Amino acid sequence: MTVVETERLILRPLTGDDFDDYAAMMADPQVAGGLAEPVGRSPADAWRSLALFIGHREIRGYSHWAVVERATGRFAGRAGPWRPHGFPGLGVGWCLAREHWGKGYATEAARAAVAYCFTELDAEEIISVIRPGNERSVSVAERIGHRLLREIDYKGGPALLYGQQRPCP
Numbered sequence: 001m002t003v004v005e006t007e008r009l010i011l012r013p014l015t016g017d018d019f020d021d022y023a024a025m026m027a028d029p030q031v032a033g034g035l036a037e038p039v040g041r042s043p044a045d046a047w048r049s050l051a052l053f054i055g056h057r058e059i060r061g062y063s064h065w066a067v068v069e070r071a072t073g074r075f076a077g078r079a080g081p082w083r084p085h086g087f088p089g090l091g092v093g094w095c096l097a098r099e100h101w102g103k104g105y106a107t108e109a110a111r112a113a114v115a116y117c118f119t120e121l122d123a124e125e126i127i128s129v130i131r132p133g134n135e136r137s138v139s140v141a142e143r144i145g146h147r148l149l150r151e152i153d154y155k156g157g158p159a160l161l162y163g164q165q166r167p168c169p
Contacts, residue, residue, distance in 0.1 A: 079109035
């Protein structure tokens, strides 16, 4: 899987070496509570979640990347393309540790993921599934060019389906 660099971030494949930082991020109730995919906050839950993203990369050839600050080398979260079994389309998602909120990293990483999906995965449409009330993610979705498509039922609860079509040449 390709490493993508943006102005302030390195987006590289998630690995087992990311577990401690990943588990700390997922243990935060404000982080875990905003995710479209329900996930527990224990270290075992974080392990399964990390393994899911790494396994997705093995099966599909792409997955969420580790989001790393270029300036410091610090793990900031995860973001990238995503399409597990049963997902309503090729998605782009993001999740950052709370200490990295408000820096624009989610938007920067999500824009890079959208570009990757259109150029490398030849996508015609990209979506994001967002839980109602997660206004931070709605703002990111709108900044990257997504628009609200419709409300859906996802994993037993209401969700907002945001998305965008491939730009016309």
